[in-house]
Amino acid sequence: MPTPNVANKESLIQYLGHWPSFHDAEIVSLKFTRGVPEYWPVICLEIDIIGVCLVELEFQEVRDYQLDGFNHQNVIFDIRFNEEDGLVNCEIDTSYGLNGSIIAQCVA
Template sequence: MSNPYQHITGSDQLIAALGEWPTFHDAEIVKFSMERSLPVEVGHNRAKLTIHVSQYASINEGTANYQMIVTKGMLANFVFASISDLELFDFNHQNVINSFTVSPVQTNDKATLLVEIESIWGLSGSFKCSAVELESVEVVKIEHQ
């Protein structure tokens, strides 16, 4: 069985930060942008996606004071090369997702990966690309009340 991050270059950064590859359930998309290629780079467009991923812990389990608290927050910055078949819907003020997946797809062009974003609320969609890179992971300061 394949791992969910095997097609993402640099995925080890997020695994190191969180201790595992996240499911992306309840993560929030905070930014999506696209850049077209320059005339000398025909066909080399790219997109950037930033997902706010949180890690939770249970406290007071089995009691009336049970809570889930955020223990870590990260901004995962992804870059996608040679985008095609782009279908995105409903970008809004929150963009909570159920899942974010990258999987191989059979195609006759250079876009051999399928990226799918399943929404809970806000942005959803899919597109094909030739490569996915986790460009950086930034720590988000968590303040507990």
């Protein structure tokens, strides 16, 4: 699987030894922030990689999103990142709980 264009991904790769698949990891926090006036909003996901570490993905300048099913447990089946027209598209497939997509200018 190609490594997505995520800012500071090298730190996570160095810590884990590879880019994680996120399979069976759990989204423990979902936060929406309006951003500063005249800018697009921000969405932050905190993901617990099965007790190994907590990863925060910050989607900056969010253009669109479709998220559904956030509840007491949000187990990831797969996360895919694609780039198109200068934007990052993140698809979240679930085993249980939150699923959907986020389209943003960048991910940090």
